[in-house]
Amino acid sequence: MKSYHLDHLDYLETEAIHIMREVASEFELPAILFSGGKDSICLLRLAEKAFRPSDIPMPFLNVATGHEFPELLEFRDRRAKELGAKLIIRTVDEALEKGLAVQAPGQISRNQLQIPVLLAAIEEFRFDACIGGARRDEEKARAKERFFSFRDSFGQWDPKNQRPEIWNLYNGRLNPGENMRVFPLSNWTEMDVWEYIKREKLEVPSIYFSHPRKCVRRHGQWQPYTELLPPKATEEVKDLIVRVRTIGDIISTGCVESPATTVDDIIAEIAAARVTERGSRADDKVSEAAMEDRKKAGYF
Amino acid sequence: MSTLSHPVDLLRFNTCGSVDDGKSTLIGRLLYDSKSLMEDQIEALERSADITGGGQINLANLTDGLRAEREQGITIDVAYRYFATPRRKFIIADTPGHVQYTRNMVTGASTANLSIILIDARQGVIEQSRRHAIIASLLRIPHLVVAINKMDLVDWSHERFLEIQDQFEEFLPRLDIKDVKFIPVSALNGDNIVTASPHTPWYPGPTLLGHLETVHIASDWNLTNFRFPVQWVNRPNNPTDHSLHDFRGLSGQVSGGVVKVGQKVMVLPSGFTSTVKQIWTIDGPLEEAFSPQSVTLVLEHDLDISRGDVIVDASDLPGASNELHAKICWMAPRPLTAGRQFLLKHTTQTVKAAVTAIEDRINISTFDKETEVAELSMNDLGEVRIKTAKPLVYDGYGTNRLTGSFILIEPGTNATVGAGMLLPPIEAARPEYKDFAI
Numbered sequence A: 001m002k003s004y005h006l007d008h009l010d011y012l013e014t015e016a017i018h019i020m021r022e023v024a025s026e027f028e029l030p031a032i033l034f035s036g037g038k039d040s041i042c043l044l045r046l047a048e049k050a051f052r053p054s055d056i057p058m059p060f061l062n063v064a065t066g067h068e069f070p071e072l073l074e075f076r077d078r079r080a081k082e083l084g085a086k087l088i089i090r091t092v093d094e095a096l097e098k099g100l101a102v103q104a105p106g107q108i109s110r111n112q113l114q115i116p117v118l119l120a121a122i123e124e125f126r127f128d129a130c131i132g133g134a135r136r137d138e139e140k141a142r143a144k145e146r147f148f149s150f151r152d153s154f155g156q157w158d159p160k161n162q163r164p165e166i167w168n169l170y171n172g173r174l175n176p177g178e179n180m181r182v183f184p185l186s187n188w189t190e191m192d193v194w195e196y197i198k199r200e201k202l203e204v205p206s207i208y209f210s211h212p213r214k215c216v217r218r219h220g221q222w223q224p225y226t227e228l229l230p231p232k233a234t235e236e237v238k239d240l241i242v243r244v245r246t247i248g249d250i251i252s253t254g255c256v257e258s259p260a261t262t263v264d265d266i267i268a269e270i271a272a273a274r275v276t277e278r279g280s281r282a283d284d285k286v287s288e289a290a291m292e293d294r295k296k297a298g299y300f
Numbered sequence B: 001m002s003t004l005s006h007p008v009d010l011l012r013f014n015t016c017g018s019v020d021d022g023k024s025t026l027i028g029r030l031l032y033d034s035k036s037l038m039e040d041q042i043e044a045l046e047r048s049a050d051i052t053g054g055g056q057i058n059l060a061n062l063t064d065g066l067r068a069e070r071e072q073g074i075t076i077d078v079a080y081r082y083f084a085t086p087r088r089k090f091i092i093a094d095t096p097g098h099v100q101y102t103r104n105m106v107t108g109a110s111t112a113n114l115s116i117i118l119i120d121a122r123q124g125v126i127e128q129s130r131r132h133a134i135i136a137s138l139l140r141i142p143h144l145v146v147a148i149n150k151m152d153l154v155d156w157s158h159e160r161f162l163e164i165q166d167q168f169e170e171f172l173p174r175l176d177i178k179d180v181k182f183i184p185v186s187a188l189n190g191d192n193i194v195t196a197s198p199h200t201p202w203y204p205g206p207t208l209l210g211h212l213e214t215v216h217i218a219s220d221w222n223l224t225n226f227r228f229p230v231q232w233v234n235r236p237n238n239p240t241d242h243s244l245h246d247f248r249g250l251s252g253q254v255s256g257g258v259v260k261v262g263q264k265v266m267v268l269p270s271g272f273t274s275t276v277k278q279i280w281t282i283d284g285p286l287e288e289a290f291s292p293q294s295v296t297l298v299l300e301h302d303l304d305i306s307r308g309d310v311i312v313d314a315s316d317l318p319g320a321s322n323e324l325h326a327k328i329c330w331m332a333p334r335p336l337t338a339g340r341q342f343l344l345k346h347t348t349q350t351v352k353a354a355v356t357a358i359e360d361r362i363n364i365s366t367f368d369k370e371t372e373v374a375e376l377s378m379n380d381l382g383e384v385r386i387k388t389a390k391p392l393v394y395d396g397y398g399t400n401r402l403t404g405s406f407i408l409i410e411p412g413t414n415a416t417v418g419a420g421m422l423l424p425p426i427e428a429a430r431p432e433y434k435d436f437a438i
Helices: A010-027 A038-051 A068-080 A090-098 A114-125 A190-199 A265-272 A292-298 B023-033 B038-050 B069-071 B099-109 B129-139 B158-174 B208-214
Strands: A030-033 A060-064 A087-091 A129-131 A148-151 A179-182 A210-218 A221-224 A237-244 A255-257 B009-016 B079-084 B089-095 B114-118 B143-149 B177-182 B227-229 B230-236 B249-253 B256-258 B262-269 B272-280 B288-290 B294-299 B311-313 B319-330 B341-346 B349-363 B381-394 B404-410 B418-424
Touching: A010 A038, A010 A129, A010 A190, A010 B009, A010 B230, A010 B294, A030 A038, A038 A190, A038 B230, A060 A068, A060 A114, A068 A087, A087 A090, A087 A114, A148 B272, A179 B023, A179 B158, A190 A265, A221 A237, B009 B023, B009 B099, B009 B129, B009 B381, B023 B079, B023 B089, B023 B114, B023 B208, B089 B099, B089 B208, B099 B129, B099 B319, B099 B418, B114 B129, B129 B143, B129 B158, B129 B319, B129 B381, B143 B158, B143 B208, B158 B177, B177 B227, B227 B249, B256 B272, B341 B381, B341 B418
Parallel strands: A030 A060, A030 A129, A060 A087, A129 A179, B009 B089, B009 B114, B114 B143, B143 B177
Antiparallel strands: A148 A179, A210 A221, A210 A237, A237 A255, B079 B089, B227 B311, B230 B249, B249 B294, B256 B288, B262 B272, B262 B311, B272 B294, B319 B381, B319 B418, B341 B349, B341 B404, B349 B381, B404 B418
């Protein structure tokens, strides 16, 4: 007798495809948040699986800080073109110019500043749903988030007042001005993402693989050398062979010393890893509740 | 489908326990002892131990993620955790055991293969434990584990363990649970969680993790009755590939059974019949597909089919009716009273619905049915009658969790206010158009 049994990637895949099709069916103007990072690369593959042979029935939206790795931007633009999708880019620089976002004195990271840009883009295009690549295993506040994460008309997440999600029945109903963030990869771990990239033979930006880079020792980790945040005299600068494990913008992303040049190498490295991927993100280290606070304010 | 050298399957489980049963500690222990924790997580634990714990690492801090929870020391919502061993991947739905949070437990349990009920060995079976078992039974979770915790505080007494097992087994015959496993543990000290305890020579069974790794879950999906609620009509507008010019696919998730190319199917509620011409996926056509795969079906005939229609095996029809009988878990502060109107989402369609009668409420401590009930309050479970504006094509929840479940949405607030489980249909679907042959 044949065994009708799905392995873990098949299960995660069918769950995510189901969610993407629900979004396409139940919302008027959905968008997919695409940064070029590994999680959103999986999202695009799932969108192909959900909607082909038709066109992917929603545009891609990227909220750029202006501090991205150049390799990421090149990849983002090329991938969107290959898939025949419309790519909408809104930047923190533009928002600063228009006064939509204001930089706090001395603030260098633009992570916080993505919030008003995202909310303005949602309003500009009247998006009622944004599909994002966030995963629950990334962070403790994410662990409590729903697949369909309701945001009020200020884009805010209220963790104490989330809609219960039961079986595979998602409630996508909104009143005008409200918005849904949808996370089809909620149940995926970092390892699942790489195993899926391997199985589906997906291309990822080159900075995920080891390469030579000038780095600065900062907050107990190596960060890319950049003119945006020149090293202080006390900070050590060194040429290393590194890769990035998670991509934030160039000043908040930690580099890990690694010889990994293939997806298989990366999978082996994660299997043996002793720190989480977010352990290399300076933006989450600020306080134990850093992510919770950003999400309540309307972050992805 | 998989190209991995070692296919690994996935077990979803939820944990239930009262506030002080040590549920978060149990999960922390599972993660810690299975080496699923990373250095920065342990570092963060130590940091908070220095601040609030007087230097003692508190494993509960791993799961009590939100600041509000840490301040109050309780878990306020469903949190999901992930870990893996070489044998399996696990998703934990960590649901609070506090009495007013039944809705979270129902949420966490709805997708679970297995439920862990935690009992404090000093207290034995309390109302909470019964409530959890009843919910697990109503939601038809296939497997149950009763972890009798804090055994160190009752001197690892075998007698006490058996006593609690007896208390639990007393009401078990009234529930729909087939597989129950009792395990004596100390989550705080790690006994029988990942490694066998030296204190329980009288317990011959597996550790908790050993059981989670080996419990048989392959048959937890319905693979008997083919059901395919159409989710999205897949019709390329301007295909560059001319062979796709007439492509009309029906995308969705197989919600029950198996479908094969050449199979004779019926579309409900219309009753049109056709044959499966192709099972389309981007990775190439399939000969057959099974629940819960997501695929795109192409039928021989170009029928008028839209989202909400259900494609089924022509010789194995589900029920269809606009008068429904269901068990419901009420999840909203405003009580449910007869006559109230809602939107009802079932598989891929949302219809207007009115609750016409509340038949009973389940006494969650005794499992008795209380009749003459005027309303269901938040966290109540009971049986209701519902009338829908359009007939639903459905199965009983006991036969199929996906085609037998629904949610109620409150108009205006759009809140999800109820989770419903349909009782078996009284009559099979009767096609709207009889003897309609194409």
